[in-house]
Amino acid sequence: xxxxxxxxxxxxxxxxxxxxxxxxxxxxxxLQRHGLVTPAMHFGTSxxxxxxxxxxxxxxLIASLTKPMVAMAVMLLVERGxxxxxxxxxxxxxxxxxxxxxxxxxxxxxxxxxxxxDMLPNNQELREQHASLNDFVNETIQTDxxxxxxxxxxxxxxxxxxxxxxxxxxxxxxxxxFLREELFEPLDMHNTWLGLxxxxxxxxxxxxxxxxxxxxxxxxxxxxxxxxxxxxxxxGGGLSTAADLSKFCRWxxxxxxxQAGEQLLSAASVRISTTNxxxxxxxxxxxxxxxxxxxxxxxxxxLEHRGAFSDxxxxxxxxxxxxxxxxxxxxxxxxxxxxILSTEPMDREISPLVMLSNAITAAL
Numbered sequence: 001x002x003x004x005x006x007x008x009x010x011x012x013x014x015x016x017x018x019x020x021x022x023x024x025x026x027x028x029x030x031l032q033r034h035g036l037v038t039p040a041m042h043f044g045t046s047x048x049x050x051x052x053x054x055x056x057x058x059x060x061l062i063a064s065l066t067k068p069m070v071a072m073a074v075m076l077l078v079e080r081g082x083x084x085x086x087x088x089x090x091x092x093x094x095x096x097x098x099x100x101x102x103x104x105x106x107x108x109x110x111x112x113x114x115x116x117x118d119m120l121p122n123n124q125e126l127r128e129q130h131a132s133l134n135d136f137v138n139e140t141i142q143t144d145x146x147x148x149x150x151x152x153x154x155x156x157x158x159x160x161x162x163x164x165x166x167x168x169x170x171x172x173x174x175x176x177x178f179l180r181e182e183l184f185e186p187l188d189m190h191n192t193w194l195g196l197x198x199x200x201x202x203x204x205x206x207x208x209x210x211x212x213x214x215x216x217x218x219x220x221x222x223x224x225x226x227x228x229x230x231x232x233x234x235x236g237g238g239l240s241t242a243a244d245l246s247k248f249c250r251w252x253x254x255x256x257x258x259q260a261g262e263q264l265l266s267a268a269s270v271r272i273s274t275t276n277x278x279x280x281x282x283x284x285x286x287x288x289x290x291x292x293x294x295x296x297x298x299x300x301x302x303l304e305h306r307g308a309f310s311d312x313x314x315x316x317x318x319x320x321x322x323x324x325x326x327x328x329x330x331x332x333x334x335x336x337x338x339x340i341l342s343t344e345p346m347d348r349e350i351s352p353l354v355m356l357s358n359a360i361t362a363a364l
Contacts, residue, residue, distance in 0.1 A: 001034075001037075002033070003364065007363040010104050011362075011363055018356065023351060024343070026207050026343045027042070027341070028042045028054050028340075028341045029339060031337075031338050031360055032337050033336040042056075046205070048210060059205065060206075060241065060242075060324070060342075060343070061238075062207070062324065064235065064320055065238060065327075065328055066237060067234075069248065071297020073175070076183070077167065083166075085110070086107055088104065089101075089104050093166065096141050096162070101131045103212045103333050104116075110159075110297055111153065111281075113152065113281060115151075116140065116143070116145060117153070118156055119158065122139065124144060125219040127228070128221050133165075133231065133232070134165075136161050136233070140161050140162060150282045161234060176194040187247050187248060187251055189245075194243045195237060196301055197230070197269070203237045206239065208224050209343045209344075211224060211345065212345050236323065241341075242341050252337075253336075257265035272296070273295050274318045274330070275295055277294060277295055278295030298320065299320055301319070306349070306351075307346075309357060310357040312362060313331060325343060326340065327351075338360055
């Protein structure tokens with residue numbers, strides 16, 4: 001791969017320093033360009049308060065990087081003629097028929113324009129009770145909207161909670177099974193999971209997240225708990241590696257083609273999913289449509305926001321952040337993509353991963 005070697009070495013050293021100084025417990029990243037990939041780079045310790053190092057097979061809790069994968073599974077159903085983007089959710093989930101929610105469509109769920117909240121008011125209580133995905137869905141059906149559907153854009157994990165049962169209703173398969181059979185296996189993502197089985201759980205090497213204060217007492221329900229690793233939440237329960245997520249990004253860069261040359265998703269679906277769809281909503285404030293765009297599951301690079309993917313990338317770049325300290329972005333103009341996985345959760349300050357992303361981007 002044609003890289004600025006001096007700048008690449010600076011980026012590698014920055015990742016090492018972030019871990020050595022304790023700012024981030026563990027980091028794993030991989031860069032690709034024009035179909036060539038760097039080795040996956042690993043730093044820090046995968047288990048807190050130990051010297052256990054992450055490896056190529058270490059699973060990271062990827063949090064909301066799960067959302068684009070679920071969104072692309074929905075797009076598989078759309079282009080097979082089994083779903084329509086402007087189809088009302090209530091036509092698939094009849095219980096979702098309360099008057100204020102009746103107009104919510106699949107498109108609204110994918111673009112964060114449904115008016116549903118990010119997290120339920122009783123999110124922690126549900127996790128303390130080891131609630132099932134059905135419990136979260138039922139609570140989402142009952143919860144109040146934040147705004148009228150289609151008149152605003154606000155991050156809504158609970159919109160993605162509904163996409164799980166929608167995929168199941170349409171495909172006739174558990175949504176985790178659908179993604180494994182229709183997405184992960186064709187893309188050779190054999191180390192990506194939406195909920196580990198009890199049998200697999202002790203067999204997998206997983207990186208331990210430095211959980212925020214609000215979760216520290218919840219050892220049986222926080223991000224590091226067996227409960228969360230097995231739940232497989234469609235809004236943020238995925239587990240994966242940098243190498244597997246690089247394959248997913250490569251699939252998007254090749255306009256839906258697998259490594260074997262199969263057109264798994266059409267180029268038309270990739271294009272519409274990865275461009276700013278907020279322009280489709282005339283009642284959303286112009287400033288939000290212009291500067292804080294969403295595709296279908298993918299977020300555009302918000303340059304004026306602390307969560308920009310990189311200060312050196314343009315607004316056409318798309319990707320996603322994960323609350324556990326994960327990030328990937330894809331730049332079609334340079335045919336490049338970066339995956340960074342860490343175990344330092346995001347907070348209200350700029351993540352050190354932005355600085356690392358800047359340093360890696362500068363090597364291109």
